[in-house]
Amino acid sequence: MADQLYLSLWFPNFRFEALPAALVSVLRQFALVSGEKRVTAASVYPISFTESPVYQRIYVNDDRAQSTEDSIIENAVAEATEQLHDDMAYEFEMKWNLWMPEGNDTPISEAALDTLWRPHPSTVKILGFGPHFDQATYEQNGHIRVDFGLDTPWVMDEEQEEVLDEEAQKHVQQNVEMLLAFTLSVEKNCGISSRLLWTESGEPLAEKLIARLQRLN
Template sequence: MADQLYLSLWFPNFRFETLPATMVSVMRQFALISGEKRVTAASVYPISFTEAPTYQRIYVNDDRAEENQDTSGSIIENAVAEATEQLHDDMAYEFEMRWKLWSPEVASGYPDINPESDPDYDVDPEYESATLDPLWKLQPATVRILGFGPKFDDASFDQNGHIRIDFGLDTPWLAETLEDEQLNEDATKHIQQNVEMLLAFTLSVEKNCGISSRLLWTESGEPLAQKLIDRLQRVN
């Protein structure tokens, strides 16, 4: 079953007023690994995530973004500065960025024919259930980078980290949408490439952002590494 994947970061002697600069540092590492240097959305939540955002901005990052000064707000430093202009210790600051991960597209072997338009067409049940080998493509995926005020959600940063990265579902690293028999050499290669992206970002943050500790974890509590090992062992 798909599971939410997170990376929590803690910093030594952390002072809340340094949160904007610390977030910029982490987001720069993500941009370095992903090649995507702009923020796609920013939100500020008061007290807890059950409250409506007090600030929200969606950025349009198209081909004009590199040339048009009107889109300069999506540059990491600018987006963080604007969202954190009012820095309150009971708020959480969320920034969305994107990277591209390999994802399978599974096509059915069933012919593209509408049975209602051809009632005499008969389909072999074995052919009807057949599937083609998945076609792997690089697809954009959203990553949310959050910085927590010390009083947000009853000081949940103790568990969540001063900064938490939400990767979304762990599907890109496990390919759970595929049947075991579809997890062939090509699929294994692309899963490995996704894992390498995740590890590269994690190690880059560890090396360059001055963290004191980090934790890669899933909502279920089951380690991603163990889930990946179990997945691959089923087909090897």
């Protein structure tokens, strides 16, 4: 069953005023791994996620845009966090290409042996939490949380793997390698004190991913 996948990040001796710089640092690591260097959307939520955003911007980064300067990571973060409030959450969306079966509404576990696989743009949300947002949710969710969406591009059990041909398994492995590359890049370059890759159901995902790579290599 599909599960929501997150990466939570905590920083040592963290000051709220340092949140914009921390967000820029994490977004830069994502850009290095994904090759996508522009923010696609930004939102600011007050109090909790049940409230409507007080700020929201969707960036046009294709040929229709007169300028894409505003969607540069540093500029997008600076604009959204211009007025920092400790009861708000700051969310930035970026995209990366993950391998999916053609007709990406088909779960990997149901893909036929002759299914064509293609890179598909997938949205990742990177959020920074004020210390008083949603009853100090940062204590459980991290000062910054990365929301990868559903875990289906990365997770299969051994029976599902046997259904896929060698090329399909290779593409799923490439998805896993991108996820781990981003996680390790953040750990190395962002000055965090701890991180946790987790799913909404509590499944021990990190161990499953590492075991999967060991089986395929």
